[in-house]
Amino acid sequence: MAAKRILLLVGDFAEDYEVMVPFQALQMVGHQVDAICPGKAKGEKVKTAIHDFQGDQTYTEKPGHEFALNATFKDIKAADYDALVIAGGRAPEYLRLDPEVIALVRHFADENKPLAAICHGAQVLAAAEVIEGRSISAYPACAPEVRLAGGTYADIAIDGAETDGNLVTGPAWPAHPAWLAQFLEVLGTRITL
Template identity: 70%
Template sequence: MAKILLLAGDFVEDYEIMVPFQALQMVGHQVDAVCPDKAAGDTIKTAIHDFEGDQTYTEKPGHNFTLNADFSTVQASQYDALVIPGGRAPEYLRLNPEVLSLIQAFQQQNKPIAAICHGAQLLTAAKVVQGKAISAYPACAPEVEAAGGRYQNIEMDQAHTDGNLVTAPAWPAHPAWLAQLLKLL
């Protein structure tokens, strides 16, 4: 059984937090879901992003997700892997130096980091993509390349692994993304 940290915030993408949180527990892993400035028992709001034929995804209110651990007490050394869902949360979480330090600690310890969709914004802000081939939501491609990464333009239901980084463009990739994370674990 692995101990996995799931890092999220308000308006995280609904499927991208709910599915890995439940699926990783289903296969026997412990998953601690945290958010800066919130504690176990607090909730975060999610957003549902969908692909409905528009030029970009649509967004609708999602569910309230209950956190089960305290961000203020977590350390990378306590965990075997890090999961970073997308949505709008990464956009503002990347402004938090403690979040960036935590991601850097996972990278320095060469532990698996699985980021999906806009989760790549946290990887780029933490400066852990230099020389790495990673996927993300296509709108994040310029950020990946500006941070020295090689953007992987793959199908929405595919994932890519480069070393300890497992990345995917969006929630349709959950089967491939989670399978590649489980392989690293």
């Protein structure tokens, strides 16, 4: 299996684990991962947020790490990449307003390339209008957006993941083992023990 070139779309206040874990795990198995953020260049940083489930009516949020980008958004060409990963957290709520982000997501959907989103990343998928007729998992608060965009909200366990063709989604960072395993399968990555 040849290594894949993967884009990781992030932004300020993306969820810390949803940036760090896929960035490191996908590199660990040999893929090239280029982390990008609109309006920022290679070497600049995004601030992340740590979201936790502590028994409140919603998640709590604390400051996370600063994450250094290793590619420049305006310099990348979607056609040069095999797959796209969209991190969750608060970043998707404003990233989905950027027409260049929408065009990027549509490229991967139109070309049927592997596309993964976790947590609030579904907000970007919905805004790009690429989930109609698809089964999509997301953070439960995003369920109305999934349905309004014509998708079927997959109400799965917080540590589960949903694959519908080239699209792999999960509800939040506790899903990383299932979400990343399913994404690797869609990528064609084989890991043997």
